Amino acid sequence: MDINNxxxxxxxxxYVAGAxxxxxxxxxxxxxxxxxxxxxxxxxxxxxxxxxTEATAPKNTVLDFNKITEKISTKTEKETxxxxxxxxxxxxxxxxxxxWAAAVILGAGLLWSxxxxxxxxxxxxxxxxxxxxxxQQIEIADSDLKQAKSLITILRDKDLLAIPLGGQTVxxxxxxxxxxxxxxxxxxxxxxxxxxxxxxxxxxVWSLTLNPLTPTSLGTLDDFTSxxxxxxxxxxxxxxxxxxxxxxxAGGSTSPTxxxxxxxxxxxxxx
Amino acid sequence: xxxxxxxxxxxxxxxKAFETLYNMYSKNIHGxxxxxxxxxxxxxxxxxxxxxxxxxxxxxxxxxxxxxxxWILNIARNAAIDKTRSKSFKNKKQxxxxxxxxxxxxxxDSLNDKTDAIGIGKxxxxxxxxxxxxxxxxxxxxxxxxxxxETLDMPIGTIKTRNRNCINELRNIVLN
Numbered sequence: 327m328d329i330n331n332x333x334x335x336x337x338x339x340x341y342v343a344g345a346x347x348x349x350x351x352x353x354x355x356x357x358x359x360x361x362x363x364x365x366x367x368x369x370x371x372x373x374x375x376x377x378x379t380e381a382t383a384p385k386n387t388v389l390d391f392n393k394i395t396e397k398i399s400t401k402t403e404k405e406t407x408x409x410x411x412x413x414x415x416x417x418x419x420x421x422x423x424x425x426w427a428a429a430v431i432l433g434a435g436l437l438w439s440x441x442x443x444x445x446x447x448x449x450x451x452x453x454x455x456x457x458x459x460x461x462q463q464i465e466i467a468d469s470d471l472k473q474a475k476s477l478i479t480i481l482r483d484k485d486l487l488a489i490p491l492g493g494q495t496v497x498x499x500x501x502x503x504x505x506x507x508x509x510x511x512x513x514x515x516x517x518x519x520x521x522x523x524x525x526x527x528x529x530x531v532w533s534l535t536l537n538p539l540t541p542t543s544l545g546t547l548d549d550f551t552s553x554x555x556x557x558x559x560x561x562x563x564x565x566x567x568x569x570x571x572x573x574x575x576a577g578g579s580t581s582p583t584x585x586x587x588x589x590x591x592x593x594x595x596x597x
Numbered sequence: 598x599x600x601x602x603x604x605x606x607x608x609x610x611x612x613k614a615f616e617t618l619y620n621m622y623s624k625n626i627h628g629x630x631x632x633x634x635x636x637x638x639x640x641x642x643x644x645x646x647x648x649x650x651x652x653x654x655x656x657x658x659x660x661x662x663x664x665x666x667x668w669i670l671n672i673a674r675n676a677a678i679d680k681t682r683s684k685s686f687k688n689k690k691q692x693x694x695x696x697x698x699x700x701x702x703x704x705x706d707s708l709n710d711k712t713d714a715i716g717i718g719k720x721x722x723x724x725x726x727x728x729x730x731x732x733x734x735x736x737x738x739x740x741x742x743x744x745x746x747e748t749l750d751m752p753i754g755t756i757k758t759r760n761r762n763c764i765n766e767l768r769n770i771v772l773n
Contacts (some may be wrong), residue, residue: 335742336761343735343760344667345742355661370772371764372666376625378662379670379770382701382737391616391623393645398612398652521651 332357333367342371426578477557485509489569491591497521502589504569511563517547518556520588523573530574532582533566536592541570546578569594604665608655619648622666626673632679632698632737634686645671659765674739697733699724723770728763735760 341348341354358365480486485507493500501519506512515531523529531544544560572579573586606614626647631640651658651669666708680686730749734740746753 334761336757339741339760339764340735340757342667344663344671344739345735345745346602346663348662351663352661355663368664370768374771375763376622376666376767378698378732378767379625379628379736381628382632383624384631384640387627387637387639387641389619389623389627389644391619394619394648395612395616397645397649451773502619554642 327357329361329363333364334517338364338368338556339371342375396502399575417467419489473555477555480507480514481505483507487593489591489593491569491571491589493519494587494590496586497588500588505589506562506566506593511561513544513560513562513569515547515558515560517550517558517571520550520556520571523550526576527573528576528578529571529588530571530578530582531560532572534566534568534570535565536567543578543580543582546574566593600665601660604658604660608658610652610655615648615652618665622669623648625666626669628701629673629737630677632701633674634680639680641676641684643676644673647676650676650755670736671739674737678739697729698737699729724763726768727759728766731756731760731763732767 337346337350337354338540341351346354354364354368358368409502486507489504489506491502491504497520499519500521503516505516507514520529529547529550530540531547533544536540542564544562547558549558550556568591570582570590571588572582572584572589574583601615603614607618623644627640627644628759630643630647631637634640647669650672658665662668714725731745734745734748740748742753742756746756749756751759
């Protein structure tokens with residue numbers, strides 16, 4: 327539809343005049359909804375007609391709304407309230423009451439079940455979250471158990487040599503244990519009994535031969551704080567006669583700082 | 598938008614909204630009725646009846662049927678024309694068929710300062726007779742396009758375009 331042609335056809339002027347049929351009115355209304363320029367045109371036409379009709383009103387008349395209010399309120403009271411109420415009172419007794427009551431109960435029931443349903447929904451989602459959490463816990467426990475089992479298997483090995491390391495001057499309470507698997511050239515170090523190393527420091531493990539005293543570094547325990555089991559595996563191909571653990575600056579040292587010797591133990595069955 | 602809200606409230610029998618609409622349109626309705634009956638007291642009486650009638654049939658109005666002003670204008674024209682057909686009115690009044698809205702505008706006593714300021718007087722003197730005819734019939738008397746075409750003895754198409762041109766002229770004068 328060409329909107330300009332539509333506007334210029336003069337149909338909108340007739341629309342404001344009220345000279346169109348019901349169908350034509352509906353059509354103009356629909357076009358107005360789609361095309362703001364048509365609505366605007368109608369408003370302009372109406373504004374002009376309002377100016378014109380206003381000008382034909384007799385001068386100096388006071389158009390008091392109160393006269394209207396009086397009439398509409400008295401009319402409603404007399405006709406509606408007095409006459410209609412009496413007639414309806416009889417019919418509206420129990421039948422309509424039960425009808426309304428049923429509707430109210432039904433409505434309330436519906437609301438209740440909707441609420442109940444949404445509560446259940448939220449409970450289900452809470453349970454699902456709980457479930458996921460528990461599954462995670464099980465998995466963690468499972469892997470902990472596997473670790474522990476493999477540790478036990480290692481410790482029960484008949485070839486494994488256990489060397490207890492006792493606390494020294496700086497840390498008399500400290501202790502540790504070395505499990506030495508000579509056939510595999512490896513040690514397992516249990517350092518549960520050592521305190522947390524201070525910031526910037528690290529434990530370093532030494533293999534020692536006694537005559538003459540020669541320390542060989544086996545490595546530093548960089549993961550001491552983060553490792554919960556406090557058991558470390560290390561390579562040891564030396565003919566060790568003793569093991570010691572010292573506290574060293576981060577990164578380790580080439581030779582042990584003996585003033586910071588925490589634990590020390592000799593291999594008993596060495597001879 | 599505000600008008601739509603007012604009308605919604607009016608349909609819900611909100612007296613405050615009704616009063617606002619009354620204040621917006623009562624002068625116009627009064628003018629249209631006065632143009633038909635040419636008697637101030639009768640015009641005022643009919644105007645009140647028209648608004649009361651509108652109040653009672655508020656729920657029959659809907660925006661897709663036409664403009665609210667057009668709706669109430671229609672009630673007013675019918676009420677005023679009914680009145681002119683009544684016996685009591687006929688006895689009292691002369692035949693009013695030959696009178697047009699411009700007569701009111703041309704007579705100084707009916708022309709208030711406000712409308713004069715917007716140039717209604719100028720409009721009246723400038724507007725062609727053919728425009729006065731068509732505007733009188735379509736807006737003040739509520740003729741359908743067919744009735745107007747028969748009365749003025751011209752095709753409907755001509756009525757439409759002539760009316761469009763006349764209203765454009767009117768807009769130029771009163772809205773600028």
